[in-house]
Amino acid sequence: MTFGYGLATLRLMELIQNAPEISAYLAESEAIDHGHPLVRATAAELSAAVADAYAYAKAAFEFVRDRIPHSADTSDPRVTWRASDVLEKRTGICCAKAHALVALLRAEGIPAALCYQKFEVVHGLVAVRLPGAERWVRQDPRGGEPGAAAEFRTDREQIAFPVRPECNEVDYPVLFAEPHPAVLQCLREAVDRPHLWKLLPTEL
Secondary structure (H helix, E strand, C coil), rough: CCCCCCCCCCCCCEEEEECHHHHHHHCCCCCCCCHHHHHHHHHHHCCCCCHHHHHHHHHHHHHHHHHHHEEEHHHHCCCCCCCCCCCHHCCEEEHHHHHHHHHHHHCCCCCCEEEECCCCCCCEEEEEEEECCCCCEEECCCCCCCCCCCCCCCCCCCCCCCHHHHHCCEECCCEECCHHHHHHHHHHHHCCCHHHHHHHHCCC
């Protein structure tokens, strides 16, 4: 079925679409390849077990968070960037995992965006807008790391790492329909994960 459009941070920050039309957040691209057979099959399997868009979005979030390890946690040297590759190889950094979640959400007609935070390097998140919702809510499918207790919520954020402005950490409010070019470039150019750490942008 397709669900059509229609301790964490306690506030919902104002998020800004970089594309005015909601259709941009349903589009397919080389990185967000939700027309790929593996993405479609994974989405179909997840959607078959749930009753509505909220339950599907939560299931997709938990699938990416829990069943696709962050490559740093497992010392996996492989670098993935296409959503289908993340699902096939079951590995990726935060930004790659975000690509996979966005693809799974868009595969079922749920608008999804890429968004970012700045720590020592840029950290990738997802924002979702469920049918009938008036606002986007950020989700963090990174998983794995102790203390990264991110959960799927739409009433408030429960992301892994709230920023500390006093440490020059930043929440970027822009919702990107496509991966940020600086992020995508380093993922595509890295020959392995150690090389990727040298390429990751420190800000956007």
